[in-house]
Amino acid sequence: MSPSGGRYEILLKDFQSEYRPQREWAEGRGAFLIYGHFLVGVASGAWLFGLFYHDVISLIAGFILAGLGGLAHLFNLARPERFLKMMLRTATSWVSRGFWGLTLFLIGSLIYLPPHLFGDALWSVNSVWSQFGMVVSMAGSIVLIVYMGFVYTASKAIPFWNSTLHPVLYISYAFRGGAAAFLLSLALRGEVVGSGSEILVIWIAVTASVIILWLFEIQGALSSGDETARASLHEILAGRLAIYFYGGILVIGLVVPTFLMAGIIAPLSPALLALIGLTSVAGDFFMKFSSIKAGVYMPVRIHGHMKRA
Template structure:
């Protein structure tokens, strides 16, 4: 696996006015994006599978969150020390770890024990864990004061929207495969609503960031015409938003088949992943020195 940043690249970045963040997206950093994506999708899937009372969906949610845990371990420089991440008083990463630690055992036990009071309590506990998993990711980024593009209260809302949407999307892909009959029109409408919400949130977020400080504006520029632009336009906007919204709108003309809904789910998942990837990739640190200034008069 390539390094997140080679020594030469670190030196080159240090000399640049706008220093790009690489640690959370390049090299092993890609596993963090995968981990965040899977934990959001898994937690969202848990909520919708509970709502639909679909047991395979609950298993799928557990699998997604467990894989997310493995991806996080792959990302960490010292994964064997993961158990030390319990300082949840101030750290959102620790809160996410606590959420995962609550969710996984509670969800597994909830499926294993016979239906009853204990099972109900475990489901509630697992749902609390899932809620923490939905909330924590955006806050991890928002707590990064070195990267003004992320340091916004809008980002946690955007990431929570994407997590809920991811859960619904995974169910859209897997429900027909599981032979489960669904109200295609109803689910299609929910998906359309969530996709439009995500698009509005994304637009609002970028609009806010464009009018904040220099580094955040530069990050928006990286997103719309810089190094994150291909992932943003192709993955986040085209595949992740336009396709699901267009298909969702077509759903008003007539009922959508399960296969089409599965396509909507798959494209939404791709969009979810690339939204996280592009936002991470566009991160720029606070500049330490100005880019330039007026020429000074020569010494006498």
């Protein structure tokens, strides 16, 4: 069967289903939107944590991940003309705003990073140029953190995404990703922190907020009376995406890092910090993957009866 024939068969099957799954942002090139949102979310969080803790490794990680996230977005768009049109729609498109945020982030990062990597060869850390780069990069990272949740909330045809909590959830995940990136940085430097250290307390606090927001999201979908939102939730909790929710989000992303952090297996070490950071980030990816894949369109139903001629 040809690729076009296969796509036709899938489309036909979707239209025969009451709840048609969205595939534009989940399959084929569309999957790169998931990768892009995941990467820029971790990148923006890592950058802000790097600025706060004056950690060059987190800053470098944020810059590289943001660049990879931008490439993933471009690969998703496929055609350059689509990119140019999208960039000019800032008044109506959250995707457009996100691209401008990414542009600001990368430009500001390129200005801010050199003195931290090469000394005062170009300009000093305290120079006007460096401070300007920091402000621009912070503005871009804040836009990136905020825009992702609104991209999905603006999709009115997919009720599960159309939640006021979605943007807040994505903001929380960005900060969780930033905390995980800083833990990985500590591990690379061979540093050890105590169980009550500031960064672990921050990770626990952000993770607790993520859990609470997820519970509210689930409760909202169940109590909304919207059958489509419930269908999406069923896919996550008891359907084709359940393995990603229970195995990825809960076990890998929550249970494992919390268990390791408690020091039950062994005292905290650089290796354990690295594992905590990696499992935390992996859980964040499964969250974005499953929530995007769970999106289904509202069914089209014709009410009433056709009039007889």
